[in-house]
Amino acid sequence: MLVASSVDSARDILKTHDLIWATRPKSSIVDRLTYGSKDVGFSPFGEYWRQVRSIAVLHLLSSKRVQSFRGVREEEVANMIIKIKQKCDSSSSVINLGDHLYSLTNNIICRAALGRIYNERGSEIDAKAILEELLQLLGSFNVGDYIPWLEWVNKITGLDTKVDKLAKKLDAFLESVIEEHITRNKKKECSTGEAKDFVDFLLEIQNGKDTGFSLRRDSLKAILLDSFTAGTDTIYTTLDWIMAELLREPRAMKALQNEVRRLAQGKSEITEDDLKNMQYLRAVIKESLRLHPPNPLLIPRESMKDVKLLDYYHVPARTQAIVNVWAIGRDPLSWENPEEYRPERFLNSHIDVKGLNFEFIPFGAGRRGCPGSTFGIAVIELALARLVHKFNFALPQGIKPEDLDMTESIGITTRRKSPLLVVATPCSS
Numbered sequence: 054m055l056v057a058s059s060v061d062s063a064r065d066i067l068k069t070h071d072l073i074w075a076t077r078p079k080s081s082i083v084d085r086l087t088y089g090s091k092d093v094g095f096s097p098f099g100e101y102w103r104q105v106r107s108i109a110v111l112h113l114l115s116s117k118r119v120q121s122f123r124g125v126r127e128e129e130v131a132n133m134i135i136k137i138k139q140k141c142d143s144s145s146s147v148i149n150l151g152d153h154l155y156s157l158t159n160n161i162i163c164r165a166a167l168g169r170i171y172n173e174r175g176s177e178i179d180a181k182a183i184l185e186e187l188l189q190l191l192g193s194f195n196v197g198d199y200i201p202w203l204e205w206v207n208k209i210t211g212l213d214t215k216v217d218k219l220a221k222k223l224d225a226f227l228e229s230v231i232e233e234h235i236t237r238n239k240k241k242e243c244s245t246g247e248a249k250d251f252v253d254f255l256l257e258i259q260n261g262k263d264t265g266f267s268l269r270r271d272s273l274k275a276i277l278l279d280s281f282t283a284g285t286d287t288i289y290t291t292l293d294w295i296m297a298e299l300l301r302e303p304r305a306m307k308a309l310q311n312e313v314r315r316l317a318q319g320k321s322e323i324t325e326d327d328l329k330n331m332q333y334l335r336a337v338i339k340e341s342l343r344l345h346p347p348n349p350l351l352i353p354r355e356s357m358k359d360v361k362l363l364d365y366y367h368v369p370a371r372t373q374a375i376v377n378v379w380a381i382g383r384d385p386l387s388w389e390n391p392e393e394y395r396p397e398r399f400l401n402s403h404i405d406v407k408g409l410n411f412e413f414i415p416f417g418a419g420r421r422g423c424p425g426s427t428f429g430i431a432v433i434e435l436a437l438a439r440l441v442h443k444f445n446f447a448l449p450q451g452i453k454p455e456d457l458d459m460t461e462s463i464g465i466t467t468r469r470k471s472p473l474l475v476v477a478t479p480c481s482s
């Protein structure tokens with residue numbers, strides 16, 4: 054295994070020799086949870102991966118599709134604002150903002166991917182609980198992947214049983230979602246009015262409609278799983294870190310509120326059309342992703358051939374590469390005062406999230422770079438703009454900005470360890 058912690062080594066792996074590093078290392082836990090790695094994120098490089106990735110890029114996550122979920126985003130962000138307001142009305146006490154951000158993200162992904170929310174009161178299935186368990190297991194260390202003769206350890210620790218149980222639960226959940234769609238679609242065969250979700254698009258592809266290739270049921274379920282594992286936690290984690298940084302840096306919070314409130318021009322509701330000119334908002338998001346990339350080590354790659362790294366180091370085939378985006382985002386060779394939270398550094402800067410500037414690659418880069426960045430950014434921008442438009446935020450009494458706990462948790466995404474407790478005061482603007 055090698056760890057790339059410099060801009061040059063990241064560029065070498067993700068751009069110069071991207072094709073050689075375009076596969077993922079095998080993991081038996083991932084395999085059992087994703088129908089034999091049939092999803093996009095973990096499937097090995099090859100024709101199958103090309104097909105499922107192009108389905109995700111063209112049919113689920115393209116700009117046009119992301120635009121088609123605008124109503125879902127606006128409704129769910131509005132619901133979150135109402136819920137926070139209700140909490141503020143009932144008491145001026147502290148709220149757990151992190152919980153609201155998590156529910157928002159989960160609801161948007163559930164509605165876009167599966168057509169409805171699966172953790173409402175009275176709902177038979179709790180998608181949130183399933184997701185938590187899934188992320189925990191995907192992030193767990195499997196000794197057998199590194200030292201095969203120690204595979205038996207997982208039986209003793211109970212890891213194997215946990216994985217098998219969750220795989221069954223996940224499958225039953227996804228089967229019920231798909232069956233619900235098939236029944237619903239039969240009933241309203243020709244109706245076109247209702248917004249389609251990922252399951253609808255994937256069922257059309259399964260039937261070979263428009264695309265020319267067909268999709269097996271396991272692949273369909275594995276692709277759906279990607280939206281949860283790759284989508285929900287990353288968006289939630291980004292929003293949580295952004296709000297924490299803004300609470301620690303009241304100057305940046307003020308500058309953001311000034312921009313948002315000025316451009317909202319006295320409107321009661323910000324829409325996505327208003328976001329276009331919000332330069333500071335975009336700078337705040339980038340600065341937070343620089344310091345707190347949700348996947349600080351990307352998703353590991355594996356070399357398919359021998360390769361020379363930086364024209365010097367001989368790296369044999371089947372070496373795992375971990376790109377340390379966290380360290381690269383804090384490298385003093387690329388960033389002035391890197392530990393400082395200063396969104397202004399991104400104003401009038403050409404540095405973008407597209408994976409072309411290797412000092413800033415929170416979405417990875419190259420062939421295996423994130424196909425969901427447009428989807429993710431659309432949610433983050435709207436949620437952030439509406440939150441700072443509608444509320445003033447402060448830390449609970451007695452906590453100074455510099456005392457806010459910024460400890461990171463360990464896992465497939467790096468969340469803040471402690472809950473984000475704030476006092477939110479609605480503003481009249």
Ligand code: HEM
Nearest residue numbers: 093094280283284287348352416417418421422423425429
């Ligand atoms: C703030 C939000 C997000 C962040 C920071 C993020 C970050 C990442 C990163 C770092 C990778 C690995 C890239 C690499 O290996 O070079 C990745 C891959 C991926 N992401 Fe995202 N992601 C986000 C949102 C989403 C969303 C919303 C979806 C879909 C609904 C998504 C779907 C995927 C998929 C399918 C892959 C695997 C691509 C492949 O292996 O070919 N992501 N993401």
